[in-house]
Amino acid sequence: MENATNELLTGWKTLANELSHSLHLSVPPVSITFSDESPDSVPAFDEPMSSPSDDGRAGRVPASCVFWVKAIAATFTTSPKDHGNCSVGRYTHGLASFAEVADNADIAALLESGWVDGTDVGKIPAISKRANAISYGPLTDARFAPDVVLLRVNGRQLMVLSDAVPELRIEGKPQCHIVALAKEYNQVAASVGCALSRARTGMGPDEMTVAIPGSRLASVVQAVRQTAAVDTVVAKYAADDAKRFKVRQ
Template sequence: MKQDYKTLAGALTNLLSLQTPPLAITFTQQDPPGMPRYEGTLPPPTPDGRTGKVSAGCVFWMKAVDRTFHTCAEDHGNCSVGSLTHGFITLDVAAKRADVKALVDACWVTPEVFPKIPVVKQRPKCVVYGPLADTKMDPDVVFLRLNGKQAMILHDALPDLRFEGKPQCHIIPIAKEQGQVALSVGCMLSRVRTGMANTEMTSAIPGHKLTEVVEKLKATCGADKAVATYAAEDARRFGYRAS
């Protein structure tokens, strides 16, 4: 490993006051030695053949908070959009699936959007998920769950932070393939499947930029604390305490 990820995970958690630990997401071309595969059962497939160990790959973000595991294409297979963004299937395959048709029929997306969705370029054999502090591999992506204030702090540190919407999972290839830090306001498809709180957003940081991001956060968090102290003192003139 190139970095002390336990220390970096602690720094991210402290600087952003994270309620959920940062995750490491790594794409591999082989089975990670000694690492368990995500356990689960495949429910009966839909008429178009979709099934998976969870309803969508974004659910693995919730499952990996306290343990590390790897997944394969069939584990992600119930969600065609997530399978597309993570490089497991092509656009031609995704476009023929019933779940994609349902999104188009609901006018949630239009067909011309799909070719523009960022995707992982090389089909992986496995995707590894787990706490950043425990990773034994250099991650491709560091994944954060944020509230509004935490997103504000991240944006203070990274004014060129890329803001995205649906589908939420495409911030993973933005970070991995385009080398950009991205923040997603989320999407209804993912929020329902993951049970993610309404107050949460997500961010994906390219693994190779993690140290740079932490250093920028250290600088801007100091400035934010100074401004917060000033604002709190100034607010006392009006007879209330700042939150």
């Protein structure tokens, strides 16, 4: 059993390193796993619970997407109550139905501002099965198969991914629904981000996110490796060709 576990750990670490190398990622890939029970080997996220809002919302972070940032440095597991502050994240992560969050103040604020349309908000992709635990951490340290691998990318990196995965979906707001697209529909999905998530996570203006189903990671890494190699050849040709246009002194 120990040998099998070590091989699994080595496999995820290898894929993570290949992906980071091929795409020149500045932020390491993050693993996300949904489960019925909290894994014994993973510590619970232990930052304090916030004080409740007027409508009773509380959580250990402002929104589920903030766990993506926390997971760059540490592996941890969360419970549904840890995600309680952001109603959008609770819905997309399958922790609440839309009917359960529809009357919350944050949903009301989004609707009143026109950020989302009331007729469409309930159609946003969401995970169907309610998990009792969601674990996060660097993919290099993954202790079990992730359901979703999350990347933070720039425009050039998304270019490579788009060529490598022709069926890649590019989505808008809310940013967190790409996790549902990856887990629920087995789709590789990118998000240009959303104002709500950017304000809460502190993501840079040039950063976007990509969610890859864990079951597809090996094939995506292989395609990315091949695409990146071809792009390197083409970029060198273009750079050499451009030398003819330099101004002569």
